[in-house]
Amino acid sequence: KNEVEQSPQNLTAQEGEFITINCSYSVGISALHWLQQHPGGGIVSLFMLSSGKKKHGRLIATINIQEKHSSLHITASHPRDSAVYICAVLETSGSRLTFGEGTQLTVNP
């Protein structure tokens, strides 16, 4: 079992739909990152959170430390949101990030 599991692996949506990507982890963490990677592109950090909820534009990230679960929500999705979204946890034992396998999101116009 992977230490960080994301679901779904692939997600196709129509423009305007509300999207949720989930991340579950099995280790103790100091923080959790949501990353975005466009095709052929680099990795951009969207959020880093250790409790509660953060919002940036149409993106919302939540984390429940007790349940070891985080969600990334995209409201009013747009084709430019099409990318791979990666959950990564920073383990309390050190500074290393452990990554989920990523969720490939495709938003159709």
Next chain:
Amino acid sequence: DAGVIQSPRHEVTEMGQEVTLRCKPISGHDYLFWYRQTMMRGLELLIYFNNNVPIDDSGMPEDRFSAKMPNASFSTLKIQPSEPRDSAVYFCASKPPNSYEQYFGPGTRLTVT
């Protein structure tokens, strides 16, 4: 700030050749990380440095891989000899003091034929 800088952006080499990837972290950052991304395994940590000192190299696949950080503004990842299975995108990231957030470079796409 220009962000984390990596060079080259693309590298194509023949099996058996030595490959050197370079990274310039963001000024003032005290942590530097090297990651590898493949279709099969996703993103993996290879090694990270704190204040130029290697802290955890448990992700380095084998002795063919080595990494150095001679000063706070430069790091190299070397593969010698390279093999086709080393083909991947290699990312460098850096982190400022007293923060959990990492900043990724654009990556180097390595193809070993």
